[in-house]
Amino acid sequence: MRPDPTDQFDVADQIVAFKRSLAPRRAVLRRAYVEVKNHISRAAEAILADSAAGRPIVPEVDYRHIKDGHVSDATRAAIRKTGCVVVRGVFPASVASAWFDELGEYLDTNRYEAREVEKRGLDKYFAALKAGRPQIFNVYWSKPQVRARQDAKLAETRGFLNHLWRHAGLFDPDRECTYADRVRRRQPGDETLGLSPHMDAGTVERWIDPGYQRVYRHVFAGDWRAYDPFDGTHRLDTREIPSPAVCSMFRTYQSWTALTRQGPGDGTLRLIPIAAGICYVLLRALEDDVPETDLCGAAPGRALGVSAEWHQEMMAGLVSIPEVQPGDTVFWHTDICHAVGDKHAGRDYASVIYIGSAPDCPKNRAYLPRQKEAFVAGRSAPDFAAMDFEVDFAGRATTGDLTPLGLAQMGF
């Protein structure tokens, strides 16, 4: 079992040093915080007003419009402003529903749940989630997952969304590197899987890592309006503290593909659709009421929590995604705060395949060889707890199931 990497990182000294380095800019940062706090409050009020009036909050795009190049400038602007989007109909509903059934058979045939009970406890980071029957399944190489990841329509969708980023000389928006992730099959009535609001891709690193300091340089200079969440410059220079809770790849978006119908009340994704929210979180932690050794509770190697205790103005903007159908996809920018509903109050499984956007670049390519080995052997993907369920699973995907696109995305 791997040692707990978070034990090795006492970052209090680095936090203090960073805060002291900003002391000369204290007045400027204070003013910037008040500004961004007001901006976030207004954005959250607008979200609540839209919600109350039944207006859509998360932008929506039909896959066919991406394919035909007919996405309006207004929609593009909405995606950049909210940092998220629902793309409808990437896969036919019949295909996604069949994948849901096939995945269920794969898990049953290979006695997944019984085996998970035997291995329970390995993945201490998500131990709390394991109190009941599994809702997240640690499988990476079922045929439906592999087929979805290498699908040309999904590649087109990610290409379109990657092009919203400033990418010249940084990454290739039209080529993906596979980032194999898991499956959610949440049972109706489940109350174990809820995740409180958080951001992934690092916690304290966002303040103390030199790469992240460059990403957020305008924010830390007090000029938060100059910060562009979709500027990829320096994003590949960040160094995250290694942890099973942190993604080693650079993802332009986190994302999943729905295998079942799900929406508000179904224990699915909730978002704070405000791309500037990260500026507020960064500046909030520099205020005087936060202890000098602390960043609003940010803990190395975990997820970056957003809470009512520190982030009241932003928490007000937390909303459910709209109802989605099998074959729809949801994308959210890597700095977007998200959560999973505490209770699944619906009647049917809420199931997704997690498939993020990891465009081709040196950082992402560097992850592929280890992932490729894991695929061939049926082991867990390298970023995740080494549960290795699929090593002897019948019917898992092999290289013979990869299309030319799939082979390229996997680095073969």
Ligand SMILES: [Fe+2]
């Ligand atoms: Fe997350």
